[in-house]
Amino acid sequence: MFNMESTNTYKLLLALLVAVAFGFSSCAEDIVETDEELIPYFDLFAAEAAKRGITVDYEAARIEGLFQDIGGGNTLGQCFRNSDKPRKVIIDIDYWENSSEPEREFLIFHELGHCFLDRDHLDDTKPNSNVCVSIMHATPQSCQFSLTDENREEYLDELFNF
Ligand SMILES: [Zn+2]
Helix, strand or coil, X not given: CHHHHHHHHHHHHHHHHHHHHHHHHHHXXXXXXXXXXXXXXXXXXXXXXXXXXXXXXXXXXXXXXXXXXXXXXXXXXXXXXXXXCCEEEEEXXXXXXXXXXXXXHHHHHHHHHHHCCCCCCCCCECCCCCEECCCCCCCCCCXXXXXXXXXXXXXXXXXXXX
């Protein structure tokens, strides 16, 4: 009898410890932490948003950015939209290391278009052309696109004022 009781007490203690440990680990997961290399690009998105009257607070919005080897296929970046954990912008590390500054900016703008602005894809083209109207086009094959000094403002206006 005594042994049974002490075993049950032990089990109860163990269950409590496990519960406490889980509690702590889920707290740790809730911290929004963006890879240092991505922060200047996240800041750029926030600055362009601010110019257009939109306040971006990644902590409050619970959005973080991370590198991963997404590998196989043509996925350069992803936005994981999740209600209870931070939303994650995942950038393919190989693509990032081999891409130009405008390509990097485009990718971050696109993924934060999903993660922060909640935008979906838009493959529309400009009249009588194959040129994308939006940074939010689905794939490089959807329409013709490159971010240049000339079209930058127009594309950013479209991104934030959809
Ligand atoms: Zn997309």
